[in-house]
Amino acid sequence: MKSRLFLSRLLLLCMSIFVFSILKGQNYQLQQFTFSTGSSLANPPLSSGYILQGSVFGVISGPEAQSAGYRLQPGFYLGPLLLESPDGLLSLKVFLEGPFNSGSGQMNTDLHAAGLIPLAQPYNQLPWNYAGSESVGSIPSGVVDWLLVELRDAPSAAQATSATILSGWPRAFFLKADGSITALDGSNLPQLNDLAFDHNLYVVVRHRNHLAVMSSGGLPKIDDSYTWDFTNAITQAYMSGQKLIGAGAFGMFGGDGDANGQVQTQDKNNVWNLQSGLSGYLQGDFDLNGQVQTQDKNNVWNPNSGIGTSVP
Numbered sequence: 606m607k608s609r610l611f612l613s614r615l616l617l618l619c620m621s622i623f624v625f626s627i628l629k630g631q632n633y634q635l636q637q638f639t640f641s642t643g644s645s646l647a648n649p650p651l652s653s654g655y656i657l658q659g660s661v662f663g664v665i666s667g668p669e670a671q672s673a674g675y676r677l678q679p680g681f682y683l684g685p686l687l688l689e690s691p692d693g694l695l696s697l698k699v700f701l702e703g704p705f706n707s708g709s710g711q712m713n714t715d716l717h718a719a720g721l722i723p724l725a726q727p728y729n730q731l732p733w734n735y736a737g738s739e740s741v742g743s744i745p746s747g748v749v750d751w752l753l754v755e756l757r758d759a760p761s762a763a764q765a766t767s768a769t770i771l772s773g774w775p776r777a778f779f780l781k782a783d784g785s786i787t788a789l790d791g792s793n794l795p796q797l798n799d800l801a802f803d804h805n806l807y808v809v810v811r812h813r814n815h816l817a818v819m820s821s822g823g824l825p826k827i828d829d830s831y832t833w834d835f836t837n838a839i840t841q842a843y844m845s846g847q848k849l850i851g852a853g854a855f856g857m858f859g860g861d862g863d864a865n866g867q868v869q870t871q872d873k874n875n876v877w878n879l880q881s882g883l884s885g886y887l888q889g890d891f892d893l894n895g896q897v898q899t900q901d902k903n904n905v906w907n908p909n910s911g912i913g914t915s916v917p
C-alpha cells in the first residue's frame with residue numbers, strides 16, 4: 606500500500622505543472638518530473654544566468670527555454686529558479702588567417718582533431734600574464750583555439766587604449782570554426798554581467814600567434830547582444846588592421862610567433878626555426894594544423910612580415 610500511495614503521489618507530481626513568475630517578469634513553465642531522472646543539486650544542469658535553489662525537480666519548457674537572452678538549457682533540474690538576468694551577451698565573429706580555409710569559408714579545427722588544445726586557457730604566461738581560471742573538462746566540438754577578449758570603454762576608438770579596459774577583463778573564450786566566439790560550453794554566447802561603461806564599448810580580440818584586432822566602432826546592442834562582426838569588411842577592424850583571407854572574408858594576420866604585436870624576423874628565427882619539425886600546440890604553428898613546418902613560414906609568416914597590430 607505504501608508503495609502504491611507513493612506511486613500515486615509521484616504520478617500526481619509528474620502531472621503537475623507549475624507556472625513560475627520569475628523576477629523581472631520572465632515566465633517559465635516548470636513541469637514536474639520523476640525523481641529518478643535528471644540532475645541533482647550536486648550535478649545541476651547548465652543554467653548560466655540562473656541560480657538554482659530549493660528542492661523542486663522539473664524541466665524547463667516553452668520558448669524561453671532557449672531564450673537568446675537567458676540561455677537556460679532545457680533539462681531536468683533541482684530547485685526553483687532565481688533569475689539573474691545578464692546585462693547582455695557578447696556576439697562576436699572573427700577569423701584567424703592561419704587556419705582559415707577559403708574553400709569552406711571556415712577555419713580548420715586540426716588542433717582539436719589532434720587533441721592538442723589545452724583544457725585550461727593558455728594565456729597565463731608572457732606576454733599576456735592573464736591569470737584567469739577558465740578551464741574545461743573536454744574541448745567542445747568545433748573549437749579552433751582559445752582567444753583572449755578585452756572590452757574597452759572610450760569616447761572614440763583612438764582613445765580606447767589599454768588604460769580603458771573594463772574591470773573584469775580580459776576573459777578567455779573559445780573560437781569556433783565559423784568565427785563565432787562562445788562561452789566555455791562551446792555553444793552559448795558569453796554573458797556580460799555587471800556591465801557598466803560610460804562611453805562606447807570597444808572589443809579587442811587577441812590570439813596567441815596572430816595580430817590582435819579592435820573593433821573600429823562601438824559595439825551596438827542588437828536584441829540582447831553587443832555585436833561585432835570583424836569578418837565582413839576590412840574596416841571592421843580599427844585602422845583596417847586585418848587582411849583579406851578569402852572571397853569577402855577578412856581575418857587577423859598570422860605569424861606573430863612571440864606575440865609582441867609585430868610580425869618580424871625574430872618570429873621566424875627565434876620561434877618558428879626552433880620548433881620547425883615539431884608537432885604540438887606550438888607558437889610557431891602559424892596555420893594551427895598541429896605541426897611547425899615550412900608552410901607556416903612561407904604561407905603565413907612571410908607575407909605578413911613587417912606588419913604590426915593596429916590596436917591602440
Ligand SMILES: [Ca+2]
Nearest residue numbers: 861863865867
Ligand atoms: Ca613578433
Ligand SMILES: [Ca+2]
Nearest residue numbers: 890892894896
Ligand atoms: Ca603548421
